[in-house]
Amino acid sequence: MATHETAPSTKSRRRLFAQAAALVGMTGGLAACGGETAPAAAPTTAPAAAPTAAAAATKPAAAPTTAPAAAAGGGFDWKKYKGESLSVLLVTSPRADVLTKNQKEFEELTGIKVEADVVPEQQQRQKTVIEFTSGNPSFDITQISLHVQKSLVGKGKWMLDLNPLLKDASMTTPDLAFDDFGKPSVSYSTQSDGRMDTMPNNLDFWILYYNKEIFEKKGLKPPQTHDELVAAAKAIHDPKGGMYGFAARGLKNANVPVWTGLLHGWGADTLDPKDMSLKTTTDEAIAAATLYKELLSKYSPEGVAGFNWNECQTAFMQGTVGLWYDGIGFATPLEDATKSKVVGKVGYILTPKGPKAQHAAMFGDGIGITNASKKKGPAWLYLQWATNKANQARLLSSGGGSPARQSAYTSPDATKNLTVPKEWFDTLVASTKVGRPGLPEIIPVTEFRDIFGVALTNMISGADPKAELTKATEEFKPVLEKSIKG
């Protein structure tokens, strides 16, 4: 990275280094907080974090028009690439909404013109692979689903390692405060060879949604364990009366996180990262699949084998489903009276505890710069802006995700502007402490999801969990081995 095109002059580098050093020292205390799985809010650290976080968070947001927010950063020159333009590829999501809605702020701050292209997830994944393979992608910046694209992008070395830039004080505003990013999200963004080719942006945890009205009517308590989950689903389920106990994805591929999320309850995963061996036919894996089968075949709406999140959500919004297990980002529409009939009746709780452990399945995305980009400097400015404290706070208050920055959780702006119930926020914070990656970090994730997804869907129509998992494992094993060798 030494020959980086946008390497700035040594003069400005030296000048800024001092300021950066000062800031690192100031925020250094923050880095210590957050254990293995406690990245985010960690209320205990709030007092320490509050002053810097709150101050910085409000600054860019409050003063976008008086652009020299640069002044706030102690003279960092945001305008050095004035007149350039950037092409940004984003995935349709609340994250992209935050960035596109506030894009003007960046354009005024830097004088760089942004052309953002927002496409659905599936198209973005396709587009990136096709464009990267062609060697000359049409975009400078793209969002990356870490749980799906990380290993592929890492193997292809398609994205720029951001570590050198982070260390380069002439390129990086002191406001960035990298220590603010929770450890799990940083390690999620970091490849096995130590390159960090995306800025951590968002983590997505799976939670349990339940309908409080139904629970009250039946005299039920929100389930804390797998057993209580099954019992509650069973008590509510009355298909003849148009009432269903449970809903979760049955559609192949989309359904795999449901199974891996339940599997976490045994403290287990589908892959041993040490020797890359599949753990998909263990007793735990079979038990989790059996639980999946029971919930979806006995207590879910008819046709759940074809349900993705949207069908589940639509059913839950009708008030005809007691429990729904899915990603945390669905609160906003559930609490919107023009779309939902369960406004104010939704309970948000942590993924129930299994026989051995309690975790929240974790997914995430980052945002990075393509290696082939000729505008790495401006692109790095965009990344710094996109993941700054203000934008991360906005993401949180929109109810659309869980920001990678810890300061977002203590930002008064974020909590004040919160558009969804406090209960949701608390569940999010609790989830950050027990997050565990929901999918294995391998290149053929899509094949993994497809093959095991088919097995799970087959179980809903009655197939035996053990037999299906064995068959799927046999089918997937050569694919995995080939990807490791190749």
Added chain:
Amino acid sequence: MDVMQAVGPSVAPLRSLSPWPRLRAQARRGLILGVAVFILVMPALFVFLWMLSLALKPDVENTAYPPIFIPRSPTLDSFRQILDGSPIGRYTMNSAVVAGGSTLIALILGVPAGYGIAKSQQRGMLGFVLIARMTPALSYLIPWFIMFRAIGLNNTLTALVITHLVIGLPVVIWVMVGFFDGLPRDLEEAAAVDGASPWQAFWHVALPLGRPGIVVASLLAFIFSWNNFIFAVVLAGRETRTLPVLVFNTLTFERLAFGPLAAAAILVTLPVLIVTVLVQRQIVVGMTAGAVKS
């Protein structure tokens, strides 16, 4: 068209001599016909009316059960959301340019080709056209992407126009072969006797006569290009996407947006549907000639 009305199974039986049974039979046949037409038209009508109903209701009503057919609180919000919140103007222009451009080129190439195939009875050529149609479209996408990148045409409307020729050209040739096959030969033979070259015969005799065929050929080529989804998904960029992609992308992340989806669907198909109803007569005439002889 006259022939069409004169013949067919609609010939009244001779046996009934007294007027009463005959009238009764006619009434009965009218009734059967009416029912048959109703059954045939209903599915189409229902789906499009339901689409309209979805687009005019808020999503709470759209997901209600039992379904609400007539909007209780009709709203144009869904349309507004699509019109304001998406680059529909640009995408419409793109669709028009791509469909229009590819149709025009398909006509310039395909009408003479159809004539040539019809006159020289080169059936193998027709087979060739069909072969292009038989290739799974998905297999074109990656090579085309690489090809357009190599010649600097990636993310351009020109590239899309070129790819859409694969859709338009076979349609035009197929319809025109049938049409020119059905034209009376004596006219051109007379022209040939008068010393006209094949080009002159084509230009002055066949082309004017072939106009109904050209109308239907261009219409079908335009519509099939307008409706194409998969080419633009992979080959178009932010500036060059077409309308079907917009509809597909209206599926937002966090919810299934029934109303906006239906509104987008209506905005995309409405132009085509209006044209269809307006020129259905020409379509029938053109297809009629195309079908018989090809």
Added chain:
Amino acid sequence: MGTRYIWFIAPAVIVTVAIIIFPWMFTIYMSLHDWQVTGARTFIGLDNYVSAFADRRFIAAIWRTGLYAVFSVTLPVILGTAAATVFHHEFPLRGLLRGIFIMPMMATPVAVALVWAMMFHPQLGVLNYLLKSVGLPPSLWVYSPNTVLPALAMVETWQWTPLVMLIVLGGLATLPVEPYESARIDGAQPWQTFVYITLPLVMPVILVAVVLRTIDALKAFDLIFTITQGGPGTASETLNIYLYLKAFSFYQIGQASAIVVIFFVMIVALSLGALALRERTRWT
């Protein structure tokens, strides 16, 4: 006669070849290679073809495609022929009604497919409501592996019956008058006239429709992709959907290319079969 018209045909042929020759060569080349998107490309001969035929999912997709095609050829052809005989009559508002009838074929497939997807919803969908209101049990439509193929074929039928209708209508328009007159003199019933005179006379035209439908049904993509993406499980995973998965989800370009070649050979073979059938009926 032959060469006089070559310059009428040549430009169209040259342009078509120019557009499709590179994809074809690329596909054949790739089908002989193992290509990882992240790097190496190695020549492996016919291995991709061998492994395709050893792939249970591929074989299953072939049968499924066949089944889907049988549904979506026969139903539109039968209904389209029936519709053509109806629209061949004169009645008030015929133009408008005929226009409405052919609307599904003109509508953007992705758009109508999304609307159908909403109508299929097992609990909230309007179709189950309609079934219930006429006293029929609800169906799971595209949400059950058992009913998904017929349900998708139903949409395909809804969409493409109009095309068959137009083609057969064209056939009906050029029928000779004489057979009908003699039938009338012989006192034939309308259905007899239809079965013994009309049907044999329009059979060549119906077979044109069969060929076109066969090609399109085998290649069906937009509808299935938009409504089920091949699910539930693999219950509606036709060849084209499997091809999409291999190429654009798994990025196994070599495997996918081999599937394209096999798929193409199948389409051509079946179409030629149908065309041969047509030639036979023409001469008997």
